[in-house]
Amino acid sequence: xxxxxxxxxxxxxxxxxxxxxxxxxxxxxxxxxxxxxxxxxxxxxxxxxxxxxxxxxxxxxxxxxxxxxxxxxxxxxxxxxxxxxxxxxxxxxxxxxxxxxxxxxxxxxxxxxxxxxxxxxxxxxxxxx
Numbered sequence: 001x002x003x004x005x006x007x008x009x010x011x012x013x014x015x016x017x018x019x020x021x022x023x024x025x026x027x028x029x030x031x032x033x034x035x036x037x038x039x040x041x042x043x044x045x046x047x048x049x050x051x052x053x054x055x056x057x058x059x060x061x062x063x064x065x066x067x068x069x070x071x072x073x074x075x076x077x078x079x080x081x082x083x084x085x086x087x088x089x090x091x092x093x094x095x096x097x098x099x100x101x102x103x104x105x106x107x108x109x110x111x112x113x114x115x116x117x118x119x120x121x122x123x124x125x126x127x128x129x
Contacts (some may be wrong), residue, residue: 031059
């Protein structure tokens with residue numbers, strides 16, 4: 001689905017912010033290789049999901065053991081704030097994954113793997129009185 005001009009501008013700003021966070025984290029967090037994001041812009045920023053990817057599951061575990069997940073989340077949150085995106089719960093927004101897990105579970109098909117994680121949407125409930 002094509003984004004409206006307003007949502008495209010928001011997405012471009014999110015991309016810029018995440019690119020900066022990614023570049024700085026490549027040097028700060030061992031094993032970190034790239035990140036991506038998804039969002040449903042009818043419920044933004046609550047629907048924003050950022051996936052940080054490592055090479056192996058062992059690197060994900062080591063990163064968490066060393067509390068580097070907090071460094072990644074803080075970097076992402078800081079850059080998002082700079083472009084005016086306020087995320088209420090950064091822990092829900094940022095997820096961690098690995099190339100190894102994607103390869104073994106989805107034959108390296110990231111679009112399939114990322115599609116499994118549902119992006120929060122506003123409930124479509126109509127009240128009848």
